[in-house]
Amino acid sequence: MCGIVAYIGQRKASDVIIKGLKRLEYRGYDSAGIALAQEGKINVFKKKGKVADLESFMEGKNYSGEIGIGHTRWATHGAPTDENAHPHYSQSGKLAIIHNGIIENxxxxxxxxxxxxxxxxxxxxxxxxxxFIEDIKDNVGCDLAEAVRLALTKVIGAYAIAIISEDEPNTMIAARKGSPLVVGVGKDEFFLASDASPIIEYTNEVVYLNDLELAIIKDGELTIKAVESDEVQTPYIQKLELELEAIEKGGFEHFMLKEIYEQDKTIRDCMRGRLNALEGQLVLGGIHNYQQNIINAERIIIIACGTSWHSGLVAEYMFEEFARIPVEVEYASEFRYRNPVIKEGDVVIAISQSGETADTLAAMEMAKERGAIVLGICNVVGSSIARVSHEGVYTHAGPEIGVASTKAFTAQLIVLAMIALKLGRRRGTITEGRFRELLIELDQIPEKVKKSLDLDEQTKEISAVFKDAKNFLYLGRGYNFPVALEGALKLKEISYIHAEGYPAAEMKHGPIALIDEDMPVVFIATRDSSYDKVVSNIQEVKARKGKVIAIVSEGDSLIPGIADYVIEVPHTFEGFMPLVSVIPLQLLSYHIAVMRGCNVDQPRNLAKSVTVE
Structure with missing residues (x-):
């Protein structure tokens, strides 16, 4: 949600900022703006719509200057309008601010x-x-940095902010609490951004601000202070491993399609250095120090939102089957508001692609306060969830630019599968022989995913048949029930078609009333322990003239004679089948959305990183 880019140095600030805002368009936004320090004045240019609309608005205007702040806004307080777009002036017009987050008071x-x-x-x-900041500055008689610090001690809520001032022309102030902010350190220049993507082409050295830290960039120097104590902190400069090519489309029409096609590689990257199938080894250094705590845990609680919640549902089956530990899967957005029972020694696993999901972070903090061991699974190195967790595992999926998660989902599933297998072996709930068999099967998943991607053209043809449908129903059982939820979510997110996912057995408890000749029903019907039951469910839909699209295992000879459309995916152990069966559902959603003329990478009203509650 929202994006921040700011620059102070010798370059033309507007060029850096506009290019950076385009890099952040994936985060979701409805207006854009920029403030530039120009000849002793601060001039603001802002416009409802896309960054391209802002560029058009700025044509013919003076946008020189070497200091500036830029923003893409996702509306919270106030409708998406020119007036509500950032940056905003102070009362005198001498200060300008950009802000991600919500000020609750x-x-x-x-x-x-x-x-x-x-x-x-x-x-x-x-x-x-x-x-408020200017009011404090004027009444206390302090400089801008101190005014910002004092103001933030009175503020309730979340924020990542950047501020410039007419009276202090070589100064930029930034701060964060609950919303990400990174400082890029160049040669006699500094960059601010919501994540590293706008920075990487200029520098690979960054400082990730921690909560309640204030960054003061003044006269070419960076100083970090604690908001609450004014104590000076030592900046910890990290090297970025991100490559510029990773945030480009690479010849694909959309980022989403590129990321779908990357999944065989990202799954392999996630396992690299961790899984050695031939030697029967599985090493997860990220949870080494708390491994015994997890082994001894009486229960595991998984907290997540959206697609990450669906990966948690699959993990529930995995942990209970392999490790025989009771698992609860909770929406992070609801978890902390219902006074949950958390015992000391409980293990809480927080899952988030961005590592910045506000609801998940808040739930983690509460769990830690109550004595739980908190593990983080996320994709972004240096993110808030990675730092708040006791320990955790990175998915190494690389940047995911498309708002609708695809490769993040499969990467999370691989990490969760490896943790479940590791626990099962250490707890003695699976034998050494079975453990090795499952490692070998897991090691083959990238090739099976790659083979599933070869179904793209077939999936595209099916998409053309159903692109004008008003509703979809997705059904699955066991491990494939969460895949049904994920398939329905993808279709809703990017095509704006109403879709629902259900356990197939629940169809008769309500949804069957919706089925008629106009209702497409997607069954995830791979050969597993529930196969015969799912076949019966397909028969029930066909008896009511529903249109059946079935995802089946290769070589299935029964369902092709019943379903209207069949997509065959490579067979694997049923616990790993979601990694394979989800691929055609991602492609189906993608092609339907493209055929409907939807903005696949930036679906309306959505944001990639949900940093407000």
Whole structure:
């Protein structure tokens, strides 16, 4: 959600910022803007719509200057309008701010400022914050950095901010709490961004700000201070491993299609250095220090949102089958609001692609306070979830630019499968022989995923038949039930077709009333322990004239005689089947969305990194 890019140095700031905002378009947004320090003044250019609309608006205007801040906004307080777009001025117009997050006590602050004669031009909480900062600066008589620090001690909520000032022209102030912010360190220049993608072409040295840290960039120097104590912190500079090519489309029409096609590679990358099938070895260094705690745990709680929640549902089956540990899977957004029972020694696994999901972070903090061991599974090195966790495992899927997660889902499943197998072997709930068999099968998954990608053209043909459907139903059993949920979510996200996922057995408890000749029903019907039951469910749909699309195991001779359309995927152990069966569902959603003229990489109203609750 939202994107921040800022620059201070010798380059033309607007060029760096506009290019950077385009790199962040995947995060989801509805307006864009930029503020530039120009000849002793701060000039703001902002526009509802895309970054391209902002560029058109800026044509013919002076956008020189070597200091600037830029933003893409995902609306919270106030509709997507030119006035509500960032950056925002202070009361005097001498300060400008960009902000990701939500200031929860903005209204009480605003009422105090209104009483003092302040006038506001937007409906946003962000404009209130910059007015509040200036009010403190004027009344206390301090510099901008101290005014920001003092203001943030009074603010309730989440924020990543960047501020520039007319009165301090060689200064930029930034801070974060609950929303990501990274500082790129170049030669006599600095960059700010919500993630590393806008920075990588200029520098590979970065500082990840921690919560409640203030970054002061002044006269070519970077100083980090604690918001609450004013104590100076030593900046920890890290090397980025991200390659510029990884955030380009690489010849594909969309990032989503590129990322679907990367999955055989990303799964292999995730296993590299961890799994040696021939020698029967599985090494997970990221959870080494707490391995015994996990082995001894009486239960595991998995917390996640969206697609990551679906991967958690698959993991529930894996952990209970392999390790025989009871598992609960919770929506992170609901978990901390229902006063859950958490015992000391419980293991909480938090899953997030971005590592910045606000609901998941809040749930993790609560679990830690109550004595749980918290493990993080995420994709982004240096992200908040990686730092809040006691330990964890990176998925190594590489940047995922498309808003709808694809390769993140399969990478999470691989990590969870490896953890479950490791626990099962250490707990003695699977034999050495079975353990080795499963490692060999897991090692073959990348090739089976690659073979599933060869079904793209067939899937495209089926998509053409159903692109105008109004509703879809996705059904699966066992390990494939979460895949049904994930398939329905993908279709909703990018094609805007209403879709629901259900356990196949639950169809008769309500959804069967929807089935008629206009209802496409997608069955994940691979050969597993529930196969015969799923075949019966297909018969029930066909008896009501529903249109059946079936994902089946290679060589299936029964279902092709019943279903209207059949897609055969390579067979594997049923616990690993979601890694294979999900591929045609991703392709189906993609092609339907493209045929409907939808913006596949940036679906409406959605954001890649959900950094507000």
């Amino acid at each position: 903005y209204d009480s602050l605003k009422q105090d400022l209104l009483a003092k004669g302040h006038e506001f031009k937007s409906d946003t909480d962000t404009e209130v914050l910059i007015h």
